[in-house]
Amino acid sequence: MNTLQRRNAIKDELQNQKLISAKKLALKYGVSRQTIVGDIALLRAQGQPIISTVSGYKYQEAGTAYHGVVVCQHTIEQTREELEAIISLGGEVVDVLIDHSVYGQIVGTLGLANQADINDFMSRVKNVNHNLLASLTNGIHLHNISCSDEKVFNSIQQRLDDLHFLYHD
Template sequence: MGGFLKNNNIQRRLSIKDDLLNSSLISATVLAKKYNVSRQTIVGDIALLRAKGEPITATVNGYKYQLRNSRYHGLIVCQHTIGETRLELETIVNLGGEIEDVIVDHNLYGQIVGSLGIATLQDINDFMSRAENGNHHLLSSLTQGVHLHNIICNNESEFSEIKQALAKINLLYQD
């Protein structure tokens, strides 16, 4: 009987991997319903897949299979107030960028990374709703607003345009 359950677990993980490869984003709740298991079981399945080297990223809206593509990847350093967060995110997205993550350098823990995967105005609305309506603090609140973002966009020129726009509205960190 134990072998039967183990085979079911392995098959479910393979199916989850296929689901991730065939969708842009999928939540643990949706996967839990699909496979008739708990959300926590899915979280565990994803953790095991990641441990085996699968490039699965957790975003604010679910999981995605992170295939490296030909799009340009750049890193920016920003500093702003919590109230300017929406402006920062909208500036990046409106210029064609996707905010892959947020990174802060913490004096106790070192580098702390939070996956975001924000690519649309709806993603921004969802993120800001959770930030404003929950008892949550932005990672940048740990570092007086200083934080980094990995940005994905079409090319280096688009990335430069994003940086210039953020500098123009005083959100890009300046030495």
């Protein structure tokens, strides 16, 4: 299989699966993980709507009708509760963003859409002993949230406010 055939196969695979990791793709096609990362970058440059999440690559879903942003502040220990509140009301946590005093905006793609995604994310944070981006900004961070409509987004905002997770200046 040549490079072009591999990229086309990866594209087809991503269109037909919900999520797949670079490691699995590398094993399947007999190349390094870094080669897959490069393939994905080139597919994106060609206009393919591929996003990366904490669990792997997937196609950006076109069916989501509404996107909104929330500004939150809470302790690191409250992260799971925040994410579960969003997911339980029908939202997907697309990413997390902070405004860093030195580096400017720093964005981490999350793609958390269900409880398994949250469990995997929280396990990685705990087991690999990583710090969350919000730890750099006294817990203040933004989330892009994807959901079916504005009503669902408003419900998510209200729930986060009830939990005292929304940032109020």
